[in-house]
Amino acid sequence: MTALREAALSALVALGLFAPIVGLRTVPGEGGLALAPQPGLVGVLVGLVFFGRLGVHLRDRLRPAPGRAAVRPRLAATTARLGAWLAPALIALALIWPALVGRYYVDLAILVLTYVMLGWGLNIVVGLAGLLDLGYVAFYAVGAYAYALIAQFTGLGFWTCLPMAGLLAALWGVTLGFPVLRLRGDYLAIVTLAFGEIIRVVLLNWVSLTGGPNGISGIPRPTLFGLRFGGDEPGSFAGFFHLTSSPMQRIVFLYYVILGLAFFTNLVSLRLRRLPLGRAWEALREDEIACRSLGINITRTKLTAFAVGALFGGFAGAFFATRQGFVSPESFTFMESATVLAIVVLGGLGSQLGVALAAIVMIGGAELFREFADYRMLVFGLALVVMMVLRPRGLVSTRTPSVALGTPRMIGADMVAQGRG
Amino acid sequence: MTEHAAPLLAVDGLTMRFGGLTAVDDVGFAARAGEITAVIGPNGAGKTTVFNCITGFYRPSAGRLWLTRADGARIALERLGGERVASRARVARTFQNIRLFAGMTVLENLLVAQHNRLMAASGFGLLALLGTRGYRAAERAAIERARLWLDRIGLIERADDPAGALPYGAQRRLEIARAMCTEPVLLCLDEPAAGLNPRETEALAALLHDIRASGCSLLLIEHDMGLVMRISDHIIVLDHGRKISDGTPAAVRADPAVISAYLGDEDEDEAESGA
Known part of the structure; x- marks a missing residue:
């Protein structure tokens, strides 16, 4: 009886939600939209919810409660075993990818690799140090504009500007972090969110430097040891190797540049995790007060993570x-921060493999299902809900110890803290 | 003998007010080097507040906290504050409700405790990124020190288990070992025997004696009177934020002020019901 009542209630909620969202469709009518x-589609959806809820009830009744708890460790063990060969397979696939596809x-x-790299970068702050940063896009924007402006005013190439852009972003990270890291939890999240918006609004309004909403165009392309891409005169890639120039060469080159950058990010974060600094980040996530009692400078440690x-x-x-070749403030909205954060959370806080998988699923999936237009977001939201129910700690939720006397064993998610900022 | 030992920690006129509440009122005592000093008192007497002042978690409203180093230099703990009490003055502590890094392994917990030494050896993270020999040697030494302590507290078998998965008594011992890995001159223990069974308490007493023998002085808050009377060299009794007694276990046990504080006398009962 309770099952029926709950199912009816769920169906009612679904009716309220779907009636305006799905039930009313705008069509071009006389003198505007009509x-x-x-009603049919709404009926189907509401029916699905009704019987779905009944199904959940039935499943709970058929399978006693202890069964649920037993599933978790087995799942964790499976992902651990999967990870052992999945990571090398993914790396191998990434290396030969341009040869396989168009x-x-x-x-x-x-695009996916850019988000993988962003995810790995944010993973250091959110996953390891446990600081909830909702304004990560600010540093992405600083890097992009730093390169665009330095290249514009000094004429330096990509490879010279890349470290400068990174260091400038890091400098901004420290500048922002200094006043902000005294805050904890929700307050930190709000202030970082505001910082992300401030950077975007400044970029939008400082017209004399950034070009405002028009952005900056004509940003130089990267070169391969001084060889340009495009054209086949001497000094270009195609000319040097006596090939016919094709735009594909530049794209493949860009692919390997971002693959290299992503690998670099991964290597540095994996290495840092095994160093005292990375261990202090994780300790900070676990217990800030205990860190203080051990003489760890909390502000400095948080700042380095930032x-x-x-x-x-x-x-x-x-x-x-x-x-x-073009930047404008439009590319650095809060949506970007949210997407990267979603990748980190879905992947599993602190897990490199999980973040990569989540980026592939989220960015790749969203692109592949572009034709489904609005339903894409619906499916996406549903997928998020399902994920949060089945795997609340992300795809890969186990933690690998950074050091071990014997053979390292995975640590279950129930032990690991998520950080309170 | 002990009368002539230099006081390692001298607390003078320590007062801590929270708004209108005076939790600690003009408390002064000394903890001598090489001794186990216990702070006891009924619940709410201000023991943990004193601890938090000494270990830099609170900034006292008034009073001085002097720590005398082995070379004779004096450090004002209340001015250091924060994590520098641990990193500069070498005062370590444990917590009443255990604060381990639950999701990290037992070994990792002990390595985090050696953070500052390892950071210096790693060139603040930069040199170690390249894996220099100096850092690797420092890390080996840190693991060796951790192994030593794990042997001492009998947890070497569980070095690679998450700290949160250990039984309660083992967590208590691990927290002490973690504090000791910072190589302190003074170890402050907040109720180390709370929740331990008699056998575990026995092992704890042996461990504390071991630590004292290795040259680290101890300051502890404890409710287990049996343990306190047995292992302490010196006892300070607090009640309602004030010091009411100070002396050897035998002297404190015989002090009428202590007896009335613990058992309550009629005057005090009346005063409390009147308030």
């Missing part, structure tokens, strides 16, 4: 600028 009701998929892979995270954000930004 609304066309779609231009569209290489372009898509560049700075290193911002550094990689800056690198990714510089790459974004050189890939597009």
Whole structure:
């Protein structure tokens, strides 16, 4: 009886939600848009919710409660075993990817890898140090504009500007971090969110420097040891190797640049995790007060996490600028921060493999299902809900110890803290 | 003998007010080097507040906290504050409700405790990124020190388990070992025997004696009177934020002020019901 009542209640909620969202469709009518009701579709959706809720009830009744708890460790063990071969397989696939697929998929892979890199960068701040940063896009923007402006005013190339852009972003990370890191939890999240917006608004309004909403165009493309891409005169890539010039060469080159940058990010974060600094970040996430009692300077440790995270954000930004050849404030909205954060959370806080998988699923998936237009967001939201129910700690939720006397064993998510900022 | 030992920690006129509440009122005592000093008192007497002042978690409203180093230099703890009490003055502490890094392994917990030494050896993270020999040697030494302590507290078998998965008594011992890995001159223990069974308490007493023998002085808050009377060289009794007694275990046990504070006398009961 309770099952029926709950199912009816769920169906009612679904009716309230779907009636305006799905039930009313705008169609071109006389003198503007007209609304066309779609009662059939709403009925189907509400019915699905009703019987779905009943199904959940039935499943709970058939399977006693202890069964649920037993599933978790087995799942964790499976992902651990999966990770052992999945990571090398993914790396191998990434290395030969441009040889396997056409231009569209290489372009898509560049986009995915940019987000993988951003995810790995943010993972240092959110996953390791446990600081909730909602304004990560600010450092991405600083990196992109730093490269665009330095290149514009000094004429320096991509490879000279890349470290400068990264360092500038890191500098901003420290500048922002200094006043902000006294705050904890929700307050930190709000202030970082505001910082992300401030940077965007400044970029939008400082017209004399940044060009305002028009952005900066004509950003130089990266070169391979001084060889340009495009054209086949001497001094260009095609000319040097006596090839016929094709735009594909530049795209493949860009692909390997971002792949290299992403690998670099991964190597540095993996190495840092095994060093005292990285261990202090994780300890900070676990218990800040205990850290203090052990003589660890909390502000400095948080700042380094912020700075290193911002550094990689800056690198990714510089790459974004050189890939597009154009930057404008529109590319650095809060949505970007939210997307990167979603990748980190879905992947599993602190897990490198999880973040990569989440970026592939989220960015790649969203692009592939572009034709489904609005339903894409619906499916996406549903996927998020399902994820949060089944795997609340992300795809890869186990933690690998940074050091071990014997063979290292995975640590279950129930032990690991998520940080309170 | 002990009368002539230099006081390692001298607390003078320590007062801590929270708004209108005076939690600690003009408390003064000394903890001598090489001794186990216990701070006891009924619940709410201000013991943990005194601890938090000494270890830099609170900034006292008034009073001085002097720590005398082995070379004779004096450090004002209340001016250091924060984590520098641990890193510069070498005063370590444990917590009443255990604060381990639950999601990190037992070994990792002990390595985090050696953070500052390892950071210096790693060139503040930069040199170690390249894996220099100096850092690797420092890390080996840190693991060796951790192994030593794990042997001492009998947790070497569980070095690679998450700290949160240890039984309660083992967590208590691990927290002490973690504090000791910072190589302190003074170790402050906030109720180390709370929640331990008699056998574990026995092992704890042996461990504390070991630590004292190794040259580290101890300051502890404890409710287990049996343990306190047995291992302490010196006891300070607090009640309602004031010091009411100070002396050897035998002297404190015989002090009428202490007896009335613990058992309550009629005057005090009346005063409390009147308030």
